[in-house]
Amino acid sequence: MALRNAVMAALLAGEASGYDLAKGFDATVANFWMSTPQQLYRELDRMEAEGLVTARLVEQERRPNKRLFSLTDAGRAAVRAYTAEPPGRPAVIRDELMVKVQSLDAGDIGAVRTAIADHIKQAETKLAHYEKLRQRLLAGRSEDAYFTESPRIGPYLTLLRGMSLERENIQWAEMAVRRLEQRMRVAEQPGA
Numbered sequence: 001m002a003l004r005n006a007v008m009a010a011l012l013a014g015e016a017s018g019y020d021l022a023k024g025f026d027a028t029v030a031n032f033w034m035s036t037p038q039q040l041y042r043e044l045d046r047m048e049a050e051g052l053v054t055a056r057l058v059e060q061e062r063r064p065n066k067r068l069f070s071l072t073d074a075g076r077a078a079v080r081a082y083t084a085e086p087p088g089r090p091a092v093i094r095d096e097l098m099v100k101v102q103s104l105d106a107g108d109i110g111a112v113r114t115a116i117a118d119h120i121k122q123a124e125t126k127l128a129h130y131e132k133l134r135q136r137l138l139a140g141r142s143e144d145a146y147f148t149e150s151p152r153i154g155p156y157l158t159l160l161r162g163m164s165l166e167r168e169n170i171q172w173a174e175m176a177v178r179r180l181e182q183r184m185r186v187a188e189q190p191g192a
Contacts, residue, residue: 003035003043004052008071008079011053012152015070018044044069052078101176109187113180120173127166134159 010021021044022037035043047053052075055067071079097119104112137156138146147153 003039004047005079005082006035007040007043007047008052008075008082009154011069011071011075012079013155015068017058017066017068019066021069047075051075104180109180109184113177113184116173116176116180120170120177123166123169123173127163127170130159130163130166134163 006025007021010016010024013024016024018037018041022035022040025035025040044053044055048055048069051072053069054072055069057065057067059065097115100107100112100115134156137150137159141149146156150156
């Protein structure tokens, strides 16, 4: 998936500056797509040159001027075409923690255990953030009401997927910490 598809998906919510998009990526699509602000701005410039987005300049008195981007008709057509395509290959996971876990038998089990415990804290923080976002999207409605009434349900569905992934990360990490602690206790026993 190209960054442009994630940008176009984010712009479906309406006009936004590059800064707003970068912040929005952290708050909404970070559970399935990561991008640096520099990558985002370069992609917006390319998309503007290709006619997928349009930008208007907003002059500000006490801050630098900003450009607000919105999808063009061509951009909306590109989103429709993209969603009609069959998905590509499943995502490739590149997770340094998993490489450390794979290598722990020749390494420092205590350090890997600590890294996994830190991973739990990070996943819990993300999950709490996602829950706040979920409550904001629901705005007091039930999920059934949201799915019936909301003009856009894609962001909520992807949020639920991100929450599910973080819950699974926590479940796996807690099990791994227990097993590593068990292994460390056995290794500490005399004659082990």
